[in-house]
Amino acid sequence: MVVAMKLQNMFAWDNGQGPWGKPKGASKPQARAPERPFAGRDSGPRAQPELEDVVNEMAEKLRGFWKGGQGGNGGRPSGVGPGGIGYEWWAVGGLMLYLASGLYIVAPEEQGVVTRFGAYVKTSDSGLNYHLPWPMESVVKLPVTRVNQLEVGFRSGEAREDVIDVPAESMMLTGDQNILDLDFTVNWKIKNPAAFIFNVADPGGTLVDVAESVMRETIGRHPVDDALTSNKAAIQQEAKEQMQRVLDAYGMGIVIVNVALQRVNPPTEVVEAFRDVQAANADKERLINEARGYANQIVPLARGEAAKMIEQAEGYKAAKVAEATGAAERFNAQVGAYQAAPGVTRDRLYFETMQAVLKDVPKVVTTSRNANGVLPFLPLDRMVKPAAGPEVPATEGGAR
Numbered sequence: 001m002v003v004a005m006k007l008q009n010m011f012a013w014d015n016g017q018g019p020w021g022k023p024k025g026a027s028k029p030q031a032r033a034p035e036r037p038f039a040g041r042d043s044g045p046r047a048q049p050e051l052e053d054v055v056n057e058m059a060e061k062l063r064g065f066w067k068g069g070q071g072g073n074g075g076r077p078s079g080v081g082p083g084g085i086g087y088e089w090w091a092v093g094g095l096m097l098y099l100a101s102g103l104y105i106v107a108p109e110e111q112g113v114v115t116r117f118g119a120y121v122k123t124s125d126s127g128l129n130y131h132l133p134w135p136m137e138s139v140v141k142l143p144v145t146r147v148n149q150l151e152v153g154f155r156s157g158e159a160r161e162d163v164i165d166v167p168a169e170s171m172m173l174t175g176d177q178n179i180l181d182l183d184f185t186v187n188w189k190i191k192n193p194a195a196f197i198f199n200v201a202d203p204g205g206t207l208v209d210v211a212e213s214v215m216r217e218t219i220g221r222h223p224v225d226d227a228l229t230s231n232k233a234a235i236q237q238e239a240k241e242q243m244q245r246v247l248d249a250y251g252m253g254i255v256i257v258n259v260a261l262q263r264v265n266p267p268t269e270v271v272e273a274f275r276d277v278q279a280a281n282a283d284k285e286r287l288i289n290e291a292r293g294y295a296n297q298i299v300p301l302a303r304g305e306a307a308k309m310i311e312q313a314e315g316y317k318a319a320k321v322a323e324a325t326g327a328a329e330r331f332n333a334q335v336g337a338y339q340a341a342p343g344v345t346r347d348r349l350y351f352e353t354m355q356a357v358l359k360d361v362p363k364v365v366t367t368s369r370n371a372n373g374v375l376p377f378l379p380l381d382r383m384v385k386p387a388a389g390p391e392v393p394a395t396e397g398g399a400r
Contacts, residue, residue: 102133109145111193114138120194142193147257152211153183154262171267172216178224183263186211186243192253199251207247207254214242215259227264228278236261 105128106112112124116137124139131137153170156163170181188207190196200206218239219227227235240259247254266274338345 098133102131102137104129104131104139104141106141107143109143110141111144112139112141113193113197115140120198123194140193140197142190142196144190144193147187147189150186150188150207150211151183152186152208152215153181169212172219174219174224174227175221176223179267180219180224180227181263181265181267182215182219182227182261184211184215184239184259184261186259187257188254189257190253191255195251195253199253203252203254206250206252210243210246210250211259214246215239218242224266225281227261232261232264 104112106124106126108126110126112129114121114124114129114131114137116132117135121131121137129139131139154163154165165181165183167181170183172180172182174180186207196203218235222231222235226232236259240256243259244256247256265271334345334349
């Protein structure tokens with residue numbers, strides 16, 4: 001009843017005072033006339049009240065609404081709340097708290113996505129920010145600088161030794177029709193928070209499906225030896241680039257940092273056979289390398305010997321040609337000398353020939369003067385060296 005009376009006093013047009021009531025200091029209204037439409041309004045024009053007076057009067061009426069009347073709350077006026085504070089101040093305080101609930105802080109490694117009734121409004125950076133209170137607007141904070149790790153083919157526990165294999169994800173077929181048990185990790189972070197939230201219903205599950213599918217496709221283009229030994233880096237880079245292209249096509253707002261192959265093994269049932277094959281391949285490579293090393297050592301030596309023999313042959317050729325040329329020129333000179341003096345030339349040739357023949361032969365020279373009455377003796381045992389033969393053993397008495 002009190003509230004109804006206050007409202008009736010607030011809206012003055014109900015008692016014939018017009019929508020703004022009477023100016024300040026006017027006399028109290030007279031008894032209410034019978035109700036009829038627009039009762040109490042002047043038919044002619046009247047002066048407009050000042051804006052300051054209107055505001056003051058409205059404030060006074062509001063204070064009267066909250067504070068007017070006495071109640072039975074322990075002798076406290078009915079418009080006064082606990083602590084002697086008027087209900088209007090409690091209402092103002094509650095309104096301020098409600099408005100202050102829109103304040104939020106975004107951490108340095110985060111970005112906030114603000115939505116209004118579920119629709120995207122803006123992306124806020126780190127620091128103190130504000131949005132309209134709930135339920136009009138809300139914010140979702142996402143870590144955009146943190147690098148997240150996705151495990152495919154296995155799940156690691158708290159300790160590094162606690163690793164659970166997931167064969168449904170890790171079994172893959174290579175390009176040469178071999179099966180591999182392949183575990184890998186994908187490190188990623190959020191590039192566009194709004195796209196991460198709104199473009200895909202399940203970003204985590206979609207990322208797992210994309211990573212597994214791309215890795216299967218990449219392994220299917222390579223032989224088993226590439227994944228086991230020699231070409232892991234190329235496979236990782238190829239898978240990373242392909243994953244990024246697929247995620248960009250989906251508009252997920254994710255950037256792939258790197259892809260790492262963790263464990264690449266053949267299936268348990270054939271692991272021993274694979275190890276034997278790998279050992280044989282290792283022996284093959286070792287023997288090939290040893291053969292190449294031997295070839296690299298022998299070939300230069302053989303080429304050096306060949307060059308040496310070629311040079312010797314060229315020198316021998318040049319020497320023989322020069323010798324033959326000299327002999328021919330000497331013979332031509334001898335022919336000319338013989339034609340000019342045959343006797344002298346014949347004697348000189350005879351002497352030169354005998355000198356060459358008897359050069360190393362022992363000689364005994366005798367004359368007819370000393371030979372009279374002397375028996376000529378020719379020491380053949382000194383002139384002819386006996387051939388070496390088997391030694392004859394000595395007999396008794398020292399005779400041979």
